[in-house]
Structures are given as structure tokens and as C-alpha cells.
Amino acid sequence: MAPLSRRGFIKTGALAAALPLAVRATPARAAAAAPPAADLAWLEGAPSLMTGTTFGVPWPRGALRKDQAFALSGAGGALACQSWPIAYWPDGSLKWTAHALPAQAAMPERLQLRPGASRSASAHALMVSERADAIVVDTGVIECIIPRQGGDIIRSIRRGKRETARAGRLVALSDDRPDGSDGTTRQTAFDSQLTRVTLEQHGPVRSVVKVEGHHREAGGTGRSWLPFTVRLYFYAGAESVRIMHTFVFDGDEQKDFLRGLGLRFDVPLADVPHERHVRFGGESGGLWAEGVRNLTGLRRDPGEAVRKAQLAGLAVPPMTERVSRSLHLIPAWGDYSLSQMSADSFRIRKRTKAGHGWIDAAWGRRAPGLGYIGGTSGGVAFGLRDFWQRHPTQLDIRNAHTDAAQVTLWMWSPDAPAMDLRFYHDGMGMDTHAEELQGLDITYEDYEEGFGTPVGVARSSELTLWALDATPARERLVQMAAAVQTPPQLVPAPAHILGTRVFGNLWSLPDRSTPARARIEDRLDAHFDFYRNEVEQRRWYGFWDYGDVRHTYDADRHEWRYDVGGYAWANSELSPDLWLWYSFLRTGRADIFRMGEAMVRHTSEVDTYHLGRFAGLGTRHNVQHWGCSAKQVRISTAVYRRMYYYFTADERIGDVMREVLDADRRLDAVDPVRKIADQPPKGPYPVRASFGTDWASLVANWLTEWERSGSTRYRDRILTGMRDIAAMPHGFFNGDRMGYEPDSGRLHNMIGTGASASHLNAVFGAVEIFDELIALTGDRDFERAWLDYCELFNAPADEQRRRLGKPHGAGNALYLGHSRLTAYAAWKRKDPALARRAWKEFAGPDGRTPPFVPARVAGAAVLNPVTEVPSVTTNDTAQWGLAAIQNLALVGDALPPT
Template identity: 35%
Template structure:
């Protein structure tokens, strides 16, 4: 184990995933897995299984002191828990009875009761009544109220939030997750739905909130003025001993609610210095006049930090809502924390990605009274209303690559997830400690495994290998690293931030304007076109590179939520690339497929991402509603159309994810049925690209070889990575052979293509051969074909965009727009993603270019 960037700065709780080789760990042994430091409170649960029923991935929850060494988190497998104890495949997680100590949560009729040891809180299981209250008060063991009800607030005309259900999603003795679902109506119309997860850890006076908002079409009417999560806390004592602290760019800034600083005492005033440090002050005989004058100062009830853009935040305070807010100052990028309290302690609220997902705000109101309200605004109430309209009132298919001439831009069913923490603090903390807390919550310490473990277990796929160390691989490795560095810098240089945009890259570059084609339909936001998230995750797995992890993490949360319709007319489909993320008329299963996001699920065990994997498990019904090839073929009442890739390959990804996570063989059977039907067709994976699909029976029907669709489309969206892992999991040599034949065929001369298919296929069907080099490498590996291996590298190196003779950074150049920028004039995210994925696959299967790692052997 290692920390991705750094050890925790403060005492905190973490969760991480650990892979296991097939046969190494039985499901019955999971509750017995310990950590190297057995004193740490810890528990494990299974996330996925191998075909033989042994555990493939586990999630580990642990409470760690600040500064803990990563080696302390190493899971230790005792011999008694070896794989021979594995029960039948698909037995699922350990039962509550198997956990070593008491559970943190229990159900009592219509209420969930959570007791972390640091507080207790009750959560209604759902009444449907308006109010938006998610919980009852948070009560300390000594009876003190740490915080009042947690509730969702939506600033819109007549908005009312109601909770419909709550349940214990993940029971545990160390970590428990309660899932709450509800809706917000405005003027009698449902405006949005919400799924809010409250995560609790043993001994921790913290509630971590994963807030998912799912929007209805009515949201495009610009009536949402703010969305926030609010918690009240009672206040006691002297106004002079109430403080508010805000994390700015580099430190925490503190002000008292009422200051003892005054005109007569503007010189030596140690009590004022103590106030600014968050320390209590007390009137003495010597300071009576200082305090008397100070009590005539204004009392500030409201404090607010608003991040209006990625480069600007403002601080303000207000005596009361009827009066003018006073500007305190401004800054660049706030660390997204506000603390407020009195001498008995208080609450620190943090909003992760505060400046990256602007406009956001943190506010505390009521500091002059008996109770203060802490609000984390994931969309700030004090800025322009949320605008979900389309950017044009027509389609621009010929000029802007917008897909079909169908205007299907709707935010119905799109989502956005925010991560919010409420930390209850017993005593008035120092500014330094609050700064450490802010940094920890903004970039949580993440335990990860060494790349060698991810690789040797084979649990994270079979289509990438560890970095090459031989000289022949140096230039390729340098290019792979250069691409990660380029996009890391480009996110910052181009300002790819904002509530709806953060986590996405742009699609294609405009070398004339020296910026990305932000306003040209299908060339603007990439919406995971050609699987950049898969490229980034595999880059991290093989190198442990924190840059790749953070890029991929942000892209996972963006593309899994924003680029997909979670309900409504386009449910289970994603939107292809566009100026507006949900704007393209092409709604595709390739955008929503599980294979893009399962990496993050296994590395972190996050419940929301797991939910999204299951959400698309039956996405074939979406194809039945909206034929992906409707532009070219008329469907029959019984059958829609499906491309072998990226449609069927995306379904395979969804089914494989569900099979490995549940053990239910119905999902495996769907895959093997499709493979058998493809095997029976005249040319295997070359029998399309488009087929007919009976969605009710999941039957594939051959039309004719050479249909519309393009063979590069079959393998450009992650299909090779999905299929090769599936072939190994099934140990299906027939499927391996089809994959190998596809790769070998792509590299054949045109005359040979025509001869083998009776004239049905020629080079016009096979664009972008560099995207097929991974498949060629697979064919070379399978058939032990050195010539084909050389061909694959020749094609890939010729497509290296500037060659491999210089570092990637050396191919960049300066350009002038309204400011100076660094650019690669020929860059596209499609090229970067596919070059990276294919290069990693070639390195693993056939070794570096011109210097094979050894004989290419056929392993079955």
C-alpha cells in the first residue's frame, strides 16, 4: 500500500479497494482480513468475484490517525481464510452477524438510528412530507447537541423538498452508509430528484455527505437559484466569544462576531489578538473599558465565501438580512471550509472541489442569535440562476459534427454529485488545524496499491502492463507520460472548470484560433468520446501516477453523472460530444457503459459509482426505444439495430460488470449467447458492423457483411479492453480467436480483404488503422505473428503526432490569443486517448517496438 499523494493531515477515515488474484481469497474469509497495524479500526467487504467464486476485489474502511504510514494499511490474509473456505459463487457480502463488533446503524420501525460513539443521530425512513429534513439532531454522548437537523434547501419559487425513503445501504461496525432518496417540486412541477448518502465512521464526529442531484427538464427554465445542504447548531455565551473562520488561498482567516477592537483601543489590544486567533476572552477589572466600548461595535450575523469562478472568490458579512452586505475581501481559490462556533466548539463545513466546481458558496447565518445555520451551496444562491438551456435552436450536422439532425437537447435525467463534510469540533480549534482539515477534505488522503499488485492480480484487466524499462520502450513511455502531463496542464490553462464542466476535456483543437473548438457542436466537450477515462485509469494503474488518478477521478464523476440520462426518455443512454453536455441528438450506450467507471469503483469502493454500474445493466432496452442506426436503416416492429461496437461491446461491459459484482450468471449468459451468435455468422466480429437485435431475447441477427457503421467504430470506444478481459474471464478460446482474426484482418492489404470476404469488405470500411493496433497486437500475440507485431508498431508510431524522437513537451509551441498560451496545434482528445490505450496494449502483448520482450507465445 501507499498514499496517492500524502498521509492524512488530521485524524480521519478512509476507504480503499484491494485486488486479489483468482483463488487467493474466499468470500468467507473477507471479514477476517486484518491490516498490518491490527490496532486500527477496520473492516472489509467484497466488491467483486472471480468466475470460480473467489474474491476479486475488497473494499476496506479504516479510521487512521494523521500521519499514518501507508504500510500500516496493508491487508493481511491469515491462512485460515484461504480460498478453500469460499462458499458458492455469488454469496455476496458478509452478513451483519459476521462483523466483529456492534453495527453503527440499526433500524427501529420508521427510523434509522446511527451511533458512532462520537454522536447519535436518527434518520426517518421517509414520510413524503415537505421540509427536506434528512436527519434529526446530532447528539453527543453527554447529551450536548452538536448539530440540528440536516436538510436540503433549494432556492426556487415555491420549492419544496420531500424525503421519500431512507435505508442502510452499507452496514458496518467501522463505516456505515445511509442512502436517502427524495424529490424537490416547485410550483407543482418536479424540479429535481436527489439521492443523498450519509457516511459515518466509528469514533468520528463527522458526517460525510455524497449529494447527487438529478434534474428534470423543467430545470432548463432557469428557476434554480441555489441548491444547498444546511445544518443548524445552537449557540451559547458571549457574542465576543463567537468566531467565524474561512479557508482562503493559503491560510484560514478568522473574525469574531463582535470585536473588542475600537477607535479608543486601536493600539495595544491583546484581547482582540486573542479573538482573531479564535481564543476566548474574558473581561477583567483592567479591561472593563475595552470591553464596554467593544460591545458598541456592530454584531455580524452572516458570513459568506462565494467562489464565482475558478479564479475569484469574495468574502462578505452582514449584520442581518435587511441590511447591506459588507465586502471583507477577495481571493483566488478558496479551500472551501467555513467554521463557526463558540467556546464550547462548533461546526466546520467543507465542500470538496469548491473552486473547481464553481459557482459554490459556504455560508453561516444567525451567529448573533441562539442558533446558526451552516449551508454548503453546491450552486451558490447569490449568483446567476442555473442555466440548462441549449446553445442554439437548430442542429449543425454538416458544419459542426453534431451527429443526427435531431434536436434532443434536454437536461432530463442528467445528474451532478457533490461531496460535503460536517465536522463537529468540541473546542475552539486553531487556524492551523482548520487549514489542515480544509486541505484534507479538499484532497482526501487516498490509499492505493502498488502497480505491481494491480498488475499481478489481473483483477484490473489484462490490457495494460507495467512500464517498460528497456531502451526500446523509452520513447513510447515518454510519450505516454507526456500526454498525461499535457492534459494536467491543459485543464488549468484552458480553465476546464465549473459545476457542469469539471472533469471533462475538450474534443478537438482549433489551430487558427489557438484554442479548443468550444463552440462547434460535436467538437466541443468530449463526453468521454473514445474512452479517455479508460486511458487515464490504465495510466494510473500501471504507474501509480497521482496526476492520472486525479484527472480520471474527476472525469469519472463528470461523465458518469453529467453525460448520462439517469431517467426519462433517454434513460441509460449518454449524450455524445457537444457544446452542451446533454445537447447531442445521438444518445449512446457507449457513453454510459460501465467499463469506463468500474476502475474507480474497485479502487475506492464508492457506493454511488457502484449504483451507476448497475443502472445500465439492462441498457439494451434503451436501444429498443432509440435505434442507434435509425439514420441508415428502418427498424422492424420486432428488431432494432445494434453495432457490434460500440453498442454490443458496451452492453457486454455492462453485463460483465454486473456478473463480477453479483455472481449472478444470467449476466454471463447474455455475453456467451452473443459470442455464440457472432461465431455462427459468416465473418465473426467482421460480420457487420451493424446487426439487428431482438432486445427481448437478446438475439443478434446478421444482415449482411459491410453494413453501415465503420469498423473503426467497433474498436474505438474501449471494446478491445472489454472483450480481451472477458475472453480471459470466460477462458473462451473461440472469442479469443475472433478478436485475433479481427486484428489480423484490419492489417491485410485491400485485395486480401476482398478475397477473404468475397468482395464484401474493402479498405473503405476500415478507417483509422492506428485505433486497431491494439487488436493487431492481440492477433500477433494469439497467432505468434512477428510480422503482424511489427506492422502494428509501424502504424502506431507513424501516428505518434510529431514522432517519438523528442519529448512530448518539445513538440509544444507558444501562441498568442488574448494571452500567451502553450499549444499542440494538432492535438485531439480522440487521438490522445486511442494512442495511449493502443500503445499500452501493444507494449503488454508484443513488447516494445523493434525489441520484442521475448518470443510471442500463444497462451490459452
């Protein structure tokens, strides 16, 4: 798809400034006469409970002007929808749009979005007023007051004339030493303190309020730390508010041991205790449901009608005088806790009030994270997503027997051991650079004193509050629990996404038309199914861990190398993130999307630094997510987040991608190649960088900002580097070690007329980003240089010698994975011989595809029976998957049929 001409660019107003030559000198692409409609479907089927949702839709280049309106329809006709742009093509036309649906009773299974007159009005009007002291949002069902200063995130939520919740604030507990020490632990409590409140979006269907602040020592004096960002999402007609909470750790891991982190609010209660009700969601659609003062099981039966009414959460009919006169002698249970301490066990307990003993009420495996407290006149349901997956978590209700209950959703349970974020070993005598390299050689751990710090890592959590006018039916609460765990998500059909080419040319729809194609498709499915099952089998869960996968398997122990240096957590090594997202693009599978979503949430927060000396950089694979001393842009790059962002328009991921825009300025102080042995001196430039692990990762950040905002600054930085690489004697074969100037974006050849290559340069998103760049800019010199690299990397040594003067030196490392580069050159150059060569390379250096055969291991060899693939590594899995997907798309016709 060629980009728009300079004349067309100027005519449409484009992205604010005249384009550089590489972009403006290419021919125009004619806009489609009839812009295509987008077919949409729910990931998990039409939701039974719809509290409002947001989704993204891509459009072909040049097809839609930036002020285009949209109409959404389903089987029952037009639907209310709010629309806004989230990305543009270089010609200024729409590339991605976001759309919001209001809360409503029922939704059709499939919908269609098309350009046209929009219907933005819903059954309820969403209204926002900005006052000097607060922002007030009215969904048409509930009213929420967000103060501009103080300690409360939410001052009040009202439904009609009744205040349903108030004083919503963040709370934290911190110990000054870890559990199990000398018994003199000092604990400090902290509350939220606001620093800025912003109305981020105001529309007829969806409005967003952003609250920023930090945690301050309770009482208003003393220390402030743990910066947070909270977004409150409101949808027209909703009786709920969705909350996205993010905190960043900025303490001293040797002294600060977080003991609890939560959201707390008060719930006014006016009903008599036997008409107050507590609910907790259970497994498989179950529900734990009791009254604050139970009327069942008494020695004196109040009557069947009374018992049934209380169990249903309804007003209780009159009781006999013998029962009613003794109600005060039936215990009223004021305090309740549901705690999930592991992925496999939760406990519900209760007590009458503080100062009295707890009584175990129920046990289970995995709670969905929903609770409720209220009565016949109303109450609050509350939920925490990924409740059991991100243990230890907890839901607390306190003082339910008084006129105001207190609810706390603990993202880290205070009943669990305190967070211990200290580095896991003492350095083991690695005091010199030579000793660090020796450690790297034996355990693959890139250790450097002081670098394995958690200062700057973050975690986001998703919560939902419902303000209700009565205790809901049990079935309704079960629906709420399901919506908390798996929020409804609309996505475009894979065929529509493919037709827009928003993510380039490197994927196609599944095709099993020949035995050979079917074998590849089946194995792609098998690889994903294996990893999805490994998450469960190996319990890759927990607050800091959920969303990541392990790096390499230990066949001797029948366990992943969770404790062996750089072989433990994968931290995006060799792009498992991209493998998941390209797999989703072509299949539309909900389970792939959800696994990719969890990985985005994890890697964008835990594996990336958000403040401090490493801000904007990510951490290479390690036993602890932040443990490796290799702090690199190849981990924090937006290439791993942007697909999820565009499908969801998620503001938090948008923030993260902007946080890394100037990460190149960290590379002088944190040299990305300082641990590679036998490196020559740094040279005259501030940064030495490779084209793949460094520059291409930066380009992904800049490209995403260019398409999101039209920024000419980041566009020009990309084009400068493209020009510099193309001008080098051997193009990308001079790009294994370049000088880089962050101020100008210039790249400099540091190896003269020589040529060299690294097996790592193409496997962190460079292939995918360069394909998009070539299509977007039409830069033929850059394209030629890249195609030369693609053609020669796996080429025979004689061919490399003939064209480069010598072999490039990377050998056959990642040979199978690099078959997709050969395929790309074959596709672009229309070379059948190269296409055939790509498929031979895909079979591996010895001509045989490595087997992938799961086997069962049981008995004394393992703690629990496991299904394993002894040779599995995430590196190989991700690269095989990407090569399979891209080779099928580019040179599928050259694949022998059998």
C-alpha cells in the first residue's frame, strides 16, 4: 500500500507539517469508493450483563477523513455509540477509531460499525459538571462526586436520594522489616493524597476522570511515597463505575515491605440487621450469601416466608412475637473477610465485631473477587479483577452491624506476608566486571550490584463498584462476578483487520487447504494450547508474576528453570508477546486475547521502569522480573503493547507507551552492550546501539506516537535513522554496532566497510516494525537495505562473502526463525527461489522440524503429575510461531502441498 502523494498530503491537511522527502515522494493511494463496514463480535459471546464497554476498530489507509462519524447497529437496529480517533495514517485519514457503548440490558451477538450518521444518545444521559472543588458525573442512574483535593478518590456515590457509598480512598500498610525477623516490626499506615484531578474525556456515552497522587502517612504528617494514578470510567446508564488503579514502587526495598494495598470506602446502612445482606462470589457460578443477623436455623422458627425472604435478600414479612422480641439475642455479624492466599484456596470468615474471635465460614478454591454489602433499601457490590490469579488478595467488610459498613478491596492482602522485593542473592562475590561475565557464563544471569532494583516498577489493578437500590437476586450477582473476571470485549473480525493492513503484511487467515498447511496450523494451535495449559499446570500466578511465562525448561527436574539466572521468567525475550498477538489477529480466539492481555498488563508494568534511573527501560529475563542488570529498550518497547492498546483504547497502556518515548536518553548512562565481552571502546558518540535490539525498539515507540498524535518530532527521528542506515556501505550489516546521537536521532557507522550481524537484531519486533515503515514511508533506499539483510542473513557463506566481502559472523543462530526474513525478501522481490529457500530454512538446519510432543510424567519423579515437552523454550516457541505465521502469509504458495 503506497502512501499518499505530497499534493494529496497537503490537500488533506495531514499531520501538521510538510513531510520529509522519504514520505512525500511516493504515489497516492486512492481512497475506497465505499468505505468498508467492520463486523464485530464479542470475545466470549454476547454478555448477560453490560455495564458499558470500549473497543477499537481499524480502517484502510485514505478511506476515512479524520472527522468521520460512525453508526453502530445490531440485529435490533441502531445502537448508541460514542466515537473518537486514536490513530491516523500519514495522510491524516483515520487509522484506528475507538468506540464506547453504554450500559444496557441486552446486546446482540454480532454488530456492525460503518461510516455514517451516529446515534450517540442512550436511554440515560451522561452528564458531567466541573466545579471548583469537584467533578460531578451523573450516568443517569448514579451520581459520583470526585473531589479535586484531599484524601478521597471518591467523595460520594448517590443513587436517587440515597447516598450509597462515600469516602472512597486508597490505603496502604508498610512494615519496616520482613516477616520472621526479631519480632520488633513497626507498621505504618498510609492514605491517599491527591495532587491532580483531570477530566480526561467527556462524552455522551463515556467519560473518564484521572486522579493522581501519592500515599501519605496516616494523620497527614510524615512520609509521602507510592505514587498512584486512578482512572474512573463512567458509562451512560450504568449503575457502576470502573476503576483502573496503578501504583509505582519508589521505596527502599531493604526497609519498605508493603503489607497491604487497597481501596476502602464506607457504605451507609439504614436497614435492620436481619434485612442487611453479605454476598461473596464463589466458583462455577456459586455464591456465599448470608444475613448480618440470620433468621434461619433458629430454635424458634420465624416461618417459611420469613426464611425465604431473607435468603432472597427481600424485605422480611412480620414475624411471630416470640421471635421478634428476641431478635437482639441473635448474633449480628459485623465483620467479614474473603481472603485468597494462593491460586488454589480461599477462605471466608466472620466475627461479631472487633475484639472477638473469628469464625471460619467457608472454604473454596478460586473466588471471582466479587462482594456485596447492603439491604433492602440498597447497597454496594464491589469486584477486583484477576482476584485469584493475582493472589494474595482479600475483600473485607467491617462494621456491617452499625450504621455504616467499611469495605476494603485489598490488591495485596494484609493477612499475607509482606512484599519482599529485595534481590534474591548477595552478589556471590561478583565484585569485578570479569566476575560478572563469569556469572553470566555459568547461569546466564546478567548481574551487576545495585541494578536488580524494584524501584520504578508498577502494577495496575482493575476494580468495579456498583451502587444498587436493593440487594440483587443471586443470579444477578453471579453475572456481576463473571463480568468482573472477564469484562465484555468487542473485537473486529480478523478479515476486516487484515484488509486494513494496519499491522502490515506479515499475517494471513488460517488455511488448512493442503496437508502441509494443516500441519503448520495444527502445530500453531498446539503451541498456544501448551502454554495456556502451562500457566495453569505450573501456577504462573501471583501479584507480581501473573501474565509472564518462563524462559527455558529443565528436563532433568521436569520443571522450568525458575531459579537459574537468565533462564527463569521470559520478560518478553524473543517476542512471545508478538507471537500471541499475531496469533490473535489471524484467529480471533478469546483465549489468546486474554493471555495476551495479561502479558501486556504484566510486561508493561512489572518488566518496565516508570521512574528512577532506569525510567523508560525494561529488564531482561531473570529469576526476579526486575533482577537482571540488562536494562534495555527491547523489553519496554511499544511494539509489544500497541496491538492491545488499539483493540481497547486503554488509557493506562497509552500512558506507558508515552513514558518510553525518550528512553534513548538513558542509553548513555546504561550502555546496552557493556556486558558483551571483547567490545571495542565506546567511541565518540553518546550511545552505541544496534539496529534491532535498540533502534528498532525505539522506532516502535516513535511510530506509535506518530500515528497516535501526528507528532512530526518523532516522525522525523524515524526518517533520520532510516536515511542513515540506508547510506551505510552495507546497510544493516553495518548496524550491529552504531553510534547514536539522542539529540538529533543520527546513526553513525562504527565499523567502516566491514560487515557483521547479530542473531538477536531481528527478533524483538524489527521485522514487524520495518514492514510497516516501508509501507508507510515508501523509502526505497531503506527498503533495499533491509531486503539485502533479509536475503543474506541465512544465505550460504559463499554468497555472503561475494556480496559483503566476508561472512557476517552470526552463523546459523536462530536459523529457523530467520526464515521469515528470507520469506520477506522473496515476497518483496518476487523471487521463487528465495521462497523455496525460506521453507527449507523453516525446516531447520538439518532439514527436520524439531518435534513438539507433550508427554506425561508422574510418580516420584515429580511433585505433581505434569505434561511436559522436555526440549521446550519460549525463545524457540515464539520464533517458530512468528516464522510460521509470516512465511504462510508471504510465501505460502511456495510451500509444497504435502
